[in-house]
Amino acid sequence: xxxxxxxxxxxxxxxxxxxxxxxxxxxxYTEEELKWNTEMENxxxxxxxPKGELPKQHTNATCMKLPQATFISPSIATKQEMETNEISLxxxxxxxxxxxxxxxxxxFVFKGDPLQFIEWSNCFxxxxxxxxTDPAHRLYYLKKxxxxxxxxxxxxxxxxxxxxxxxQAWEALNKRYGHSFMIQRAFRGKLSNWPRIGPKESLKLR
Numbered sequence: 001x002x003x004x005x006x007x008x009x010x011x012x013x014x015x016x017x018x019x020x021x022x023x024x025x026x027x028x029y030t031e032e033e034l035k036w037n038t039e040m041e042n043x044x045x046x047x048x049x050p051k052g053e054l055p056k057q058h059t060n061a062t063c064m065k066l067p068q069a070t071f072i073s074p075s076i077a078t079k080q081e082m083e084t085n086e087i088s089l090x091x092x093x094x095x096x097x098x099x100x101x102x103x104x105x106x107x108f109v110f111k112g113d114p115l116q117f118i119e120w121s122n123c124f125x126x127x128x129x130x131x132x133t134d135p136a137h138r139l140y141y142l143k144k145x146x147x148x149x150x151x152x153x154x155x156x157x158x159x160x161x162x163x164x165x166x167x168q169a170w171e172a173l174n175k176r177y178g179h180s181f182m183i184q185r186a187f188r189g190k191l192s193n194w195p196r197i198g199p200k201e202s203l204k205l206r
Contacts, residue, residue, distance in 0.1 A: 002096065006089040010082060017078040112149030114186040117177040120145075136161035142169060150177070 107123040110116060128141045143151070143158055153176050157169045176182065197204045 002092050003089065006085060006092070010085055013078060013082055013085070020078075107145045109145050109147050110150050111147050112153075112177065114177045114182045115190070117173070117183075121173070121178065135163040135166045138166050139169065142166070 105127055107120060107127055108116075110120040124142070124145060128145075129138065132138045132141065139158060139161060143154075146154065150173065153172050154169050157165055157172070195204075
């Protein structure tokens with residue numbers, strides 16, 4: 001899709017370049033015609049061309065002799081912009097290929113440790129929710145990445161497949177594992193059960 005978008009943009013730039021060239025040619029033609037009419041009004045005899053030929057100022061040769069800024073500068077700017085777009089397109093393709101070679105990210109399985117709940121919930125909402133708009137699919141993945149005690153908290157939730165069931169499931173998980181008191185108690189329990197460190201065990205202390 002990015003490649004097609006870049007191609008369409010390049011086509012639009014080419015069309016714009018052609019349009020600018022046509023406009024410049026039209027302005028040059030208008031200036032020459034005004035000059036020709038002015039000479040007619042001043043009594044000067046304009047240069048005539050053989051019958052069947054266009055006036056000299058109407059030919060492409062005269063347009064090619066117009067000031068350089070009229071034609072060359074827009075072309076150079078357009079060419080530089082196209083080169084920049086090609087470099088950007090190549091960079092996008094390179095990044096896309098590199099991304100497809102990486103393993104697909106996914107949340108880890110949450111088993112009821114309050115110390116891991118915040119990290120797991122952030123991973124789930126970042127990796128799963130944006131790609132799934134259907135609440136039934138979200139509930140499926142929620143059940144897939146929950147196990148153990150945390151799965152028992154949601155008993156009865158997976159018999160439904162609506163948005164309310166998904167919302168209630170997260171409310172139950174936040175109440176059980178995401179509450180600040182539950183997280184503080186888990187930290188205190190971890191400190192209380194910490195193994196004893198002797199005076200010469202610097203590695204364990206670190």
